[in-house]
Amino acid sequence: xxxxxxxxxxxxxxxALDAGLSGAYGYPGTPSTEIIxxxxxxxxxxxxxxxxxxxxxxxxxxxxALGMSYVGKRTIITMKHVGLNVAADAYMNSALTGANGGIxxxxxxxxxxxxxxxxxxxRFYAKFALMPAFEPSDQQEAYDMPRLAxxxxxxxxxxxxxxxxxxxxxxxxxVLRNSILEExxxxxxxxxxQFMLLPAFARKKYKHLIAVQKDLEMESENSPFNKYIEGTxxxxxxxxxxxxxxxxxxxxxxCNYPILKIxxxxxxxxxIQNIFNECDEILVLEEGMPxxxxxxxxxxxxxxxxxxxxxTLDRDGELNPMKVRKTLGLPKLSSKDIPELVSxxxxxxxxxxxxxxxxxxxxxxxxxxxxxxxxxxxxxxTLGYLSPHNAIDTCVDMGASISMAxxxxxxxxxxxxxxIGDSTFGHxxxxxxxxxxxxxxxxxxxxxxxxxxxxxxxxxxxVNGKIEQxxxxxxxxxxxxxxxxxxxRYHEENVKVFKEEIAYTGVSVVIPRRPCIHVFAKRKK
Amino acid sequence: MKKDIILAGVGGQGxxxxxxxxxxxxxxxxxxxxxxxxxxxSQRGGDVQSHLRISDKPIHxxxxxxxxxxxxxxxxxxxxxxxIPYLSENGWLxxxxxxxxxxxxxxxxxxxxxxxxxxxxxxxxxxxxxAKDIGSPRSMNMVVLGAASTFLDLSYEKLEEGIKIIFGRxxxxxxxxxxxxxxxxxxxxxxxx
Ligand SMILES: Cc1ncc(C[n+]2csc(CCOP(=O)(O)OP(=O)(O)O)c2C)c(N)n1
Ligand code: SF4
Numbered sequence: 001x002x003x004x005x006x007x008x009x010x011x012x013x014x015x016a017l018d019a020g021l022s023g024a025y026g027y028p029g030t031p032s033t034e035i036i037x038x039x040x041x042x043x044x045x046x047x048x049x050x051x052x053x054x055x056x057x058x059x060x061x062x063x064x065a066l067g068m069s070y071v072g073k074r075t076i077i078t079m080k081h082v083g084l085n086v087a088a089d090a091y092m093n094s095a096l097t098g099a100n101g102g103i104x105x106x107x108x109x110x111x112x113x114x115x116x117x118x119x120x121x122x123r124f125y126a127k128f129a130l131m132p133a134f135e136p137s138d139q140q141e142a143y144d145m146p147r148l149a150x151x152x153x154x155x156x157x158x159x160x161x162x163x164x165x166x167x168x169x170x171x172x173x174x175v176l177r178n179s180i181l182e183e184x185x186x187x188x189x190x191x192x193x194q195f196m197l198l199p200a201f202a203r204k205k206y207k208h209l210i211a212v213q214k215d216l217e218m219e220s221e222n223s224p225f226n227k228y229i230e231g232t233x234x235x236x237x238x239x240x241x242x243x244x245x246x247x248x249x250x251x252x253x254x255c256n257y258p259i260l261k262i263x264x265x266x267x268x269x270x271x272i273q274n275i276f277n278e279c280d281e282i283l284v285l286e287e288g289m290p291x292x293x294x295x296x297x298x299x300x301x302x303x304x305x306x307x308x309x310x311x312t313l314d315r316d317g318e319l320n321p322m323k324v325r326k327t328l329g330l331p332k333l334s335s336k337d338i339p340e341l342v343s344x345x346x347x348x349x350x351x352x353x354x355x356x357x358x359x360x361x362x363x364x365x366x367x368x369x370x371x372x373x374x375x376x377x378x379x380x381x382t383l384g385y386l387s388p389h390n391a392i393d394t395c396v397d398m399g400a401s402i403s404m405a406x407x408x409x410x411x412x413x414x415x416x417x418x419x420i421g422d423s424t425f426g427h428x429x430x431x432x433x434x435x436x437x438x439x440x441x442x443x444x445x446x447x448x449x450x451x452x453x454x455x456x457x458x459x460x461x462x463v464n465g466k467i468e469q470x471x472x473x474x475x476x477x478x479x480x481x482x483x484x485x486x487x488x489r490y491h492e493e494n495v496k497v498f499k500e501e502i503a504y505t506g507v508s509v510v511i512p513r514r515p516c517i518h519v520f521a522k523r524k525k
Numbered sequence: 526m527k528k529d530i531i532l533a534g535v536g537g538q539g540x541x542x543x544x545x546x547x548x549x550x551x552x553x554x555x556x557x558x559x560x561x562x563x564x565x566x567s568q569r570g571g572d573v574q575s576h577l578r579i580s581d582k583p584i585h586x587x588x589x590x591x592x593x594x595x596x597x598x599x600x601x602x603x604x605x606x607x608x609i610p611y612l613s614e615n616g617w618l619x620x621x622x623x624x625x626x627x628x629x630x631x632x633x634x635x636x637x638x639x640x641x642x643x644x645x646x647x648x649x650x651x652x653x654x655x656a657k658d659i660g661s662p663r664s665m666n667m668v669v670l671g672a673a674s675t676f677l678d679l680s681y682e683k684l685e686e687g688i689k690i691i692f693g694r695x696x697x698x699x700x701x702x703x704x705x706x707x708x709x710x711x712x713x714x715x716x717x718x
Contacts, residue, residue, distance in 0.1 A: 003552060005548055005549065005552050005558070030564055031564065033564070034564070114563070115564075167561055167587050167588065168587065170561060170562050170563065170564050171559055171560060171562070171576075171587035172544075172548060172558070172559070172560040172561075172562070173557075173558060173559045173560070173584075173587075174552055174557065174558060243587075246585040246586045246587065247585075247586050247588075249586075250585045250586035250590065252585075320586075320590070321586045321588055321589075321590040321593075322591050325590065332591075332592075333590060333591060333592030333593060333613075334592050334614060335591040335592030335609075335610045335612070336609050336610060336612065337609070337610060338606065338607060338609055339606045339609060339640050341603075341606075341632040341633070341636055341637060341640060342603055342606045342607050342632070343603070343628060343630045343631065343632060344572075344628070345535065345570075345571055345572040345603075345604075345627070345628055346628075347536065347569035347570055347571035348569060348570045348571070349569070349570075350569060350570060380569065383569065457564065
């Protein structure tokens with residue numbers, strides 16, 4: 001059979017489809033976005049009418065998937081690592097309700113923060129929730145794992161995490177397809193109270209969740225994705241998780257240590273015990289944070305265990321073949337430095353971007369108040385912090401712009417401005433707006449409406465065409481919802497609108513509205 | 526057979542199409558392939574790179590180690606130098622010479638070209654100009670791919686097939702423009718060598 005050339009993300013999408021997927025939910029976020037995009041444009045998914053939409057945020061996505069699982073169907077939810085923070089309430093509780101139809105929570109982590117505001121390791125969430133997790137090392141495993149993940153999810157009535165990292169999500173390789181499984185028929189949970197978490201039921205379910213841990217461990221012992229590889233040099237044993245296994249194998253010609261490759265959690269205790277007994281020292285290679293290393297080392301610190309915690313490897317940032325090579329004590333390959341004249345080329349707002357004109361007008365209107373007044377958020381418009389714009393002051397988490405402006409204004413700070421993108425507003429700005437309206441905060445909220453979720457590659461924005469109605473419905477006075485056209489020819493008018501709304505004491509919303517310059521090309525495709 | 530290639534450029538210049546075509550050609554030739562690319566934030570006018578590995582044996586790492594690349598293929602001259610640490614001792618540097626200036630501190634052009642030419646194994650061509658001359662101004666990236674084509678250990682026909690597969694959706698005219706561009710790039714290298 002011919003191989004498909006797929007990104008790690010696409011391989012998961014194809015793997016889920018071929019394993020009987022009925023519905024995919026998610027919120028865009030690099031590096032996770034292509035899972036849903038792949039399912040959306042897949043002709044077989046279209047033919048089967050697999051449900052495949054973006055949700056307003058990661059929490060609503062996970063809850064929708066729970067509903068689909070409740071009626072017996074297999075689903076996948078996708079998000080980036082910080083999205084799991086947003087979905088965390090639903091996620092933690094879904095470990096107690098469990099699944100009826102199989103559930104895969106696919107989370108893509110971004111070590112080294114290529115496109116993120118922090119680096120976190122989602123395996124900690126899986127451990128926290130006592131959920132099984134899969135961590136593919138290559139595209140073929142990314143394709144193969146959903147099948148076993150659904151099997152385990154339905155066997156133990158538990159959602160299952162699939163944890164990815166940037167390099168696998170965004171790397172392509174040939175993938176061989178398996179047979180295609182039928183979708184589940186609709187059926188309600190056999191146990192009537194399965195999705196009922198009143199305390200009396202929840203306590204029972206928690207005991208049950210704890211009790212099945214042994215079985216999950218046994219699944220890991222027998223998993224095709226956990227593999228013990230004999231080696232002759234027992235001075236060191238290497239535990240390699242997910243992608244780290246590849247960086248090890250890249251250098252493995254030159255050494256011969258026993259290896260335990262990990263692709264399924266909870267950790268297989270017997271196999272770990274085995275390598276621990278057999279080898280003098282243990283090196284743990286894991287992409288992200290030192291989860292396995294910390295578990296093995298324990299609080300008092302077993303001196304035989306090495307990894308990111310004791311500085312054998314860098315504590316932060318993603319792994320690569322060079323870091324692993326160095327750790328194995330192998331000589332460096334010869335290479336030259338970057339010539340000195342090469343200068344940095346940071347990302348920037350596109351020429352002609354609507355945000356540029358919005359910021360120009362806002363900055364001019366704010367001139368008399370000095371620096372430090374503009375709370376912003378996450379999206380293309382965050383690049384407005386950089387020169388030559390220098391237009392905003394903060395970026396923390398999605399939705400924080402509005403709530404932080406409220407807090408600053410509560411402390412007597414004036415003016416307090418929030419700038420937030422349309423998709424981000426829908427994701428988690430509306431609740432902040434409600435707070436502002438209820439306590440009549442003196443803030444100006446600028447909703448930068450470029451028609452689309454641009455930063456993550458042009459996904460539809462859930463609030464498209466509804467922003468004014470939402471603001472009005474939440475209670476913003478109609479006269480203080482102002483729509484402007486961010487074009488340089490309207491600059492003076494726009495400055496005036498900003499000034500008027502800054503002068504108004506209360507909640508104002510200014511909506512600069514002009515499509516991202518790439519929207520047209522995208523829609524034409 | 527093993528080729529480790531760094532593709533370099535600025536977001537929007539089309540290095541992912543080069544990667545897709547080489548990748549398709551490699552798969553069509555029954556070879557193993559891994560290709561790591563950059564999505565998201567850095568695509569907004571920032572530097573972008575892709576690690577492309579082709580081999581007749583299974584490939585482990587998605588990333589090429591420093592000092593391991595057989596080729597750097599760049600659609601922008603300064604960007605070609607950013608990845609010098611990856612280049613192996615006998616590796617080749619193949620780059621477009623047309624600068625893409627979207628930063629205030631872009632280096633002196635003369636110095637830049639001098640640095641590029643200080644690498645004994647280099648091919649430098651004004652791919653923008655060549656693309657314009659042959660009437661395919663938007664196919665600069667395929668000119669660069671053409672210039673690199675003889676270094677890839679892939680048959681030229683497979684690369685053409687790759688272009689047809691990747692651009693087929695966009696219509697015959699675009700396929701032809703790109704086929705012309707890759708040919709022009711190949712001719713350049715033939716004369717240069
Ligand atoms: C919780 C969370 N989910 C997803 C992301 C990824 N992400 C960053 S910005 C963004 C949306 C940007 O869209 P919008 O607000 O419309 O601004 P634009 O980029 O269009 O200017 C997303 C989804 C994130 N940073 N955090
Ligand atoms: S992609 Fe669109 S919104 Fe983002 S910087 Fe470019 S023009 Fe602006």
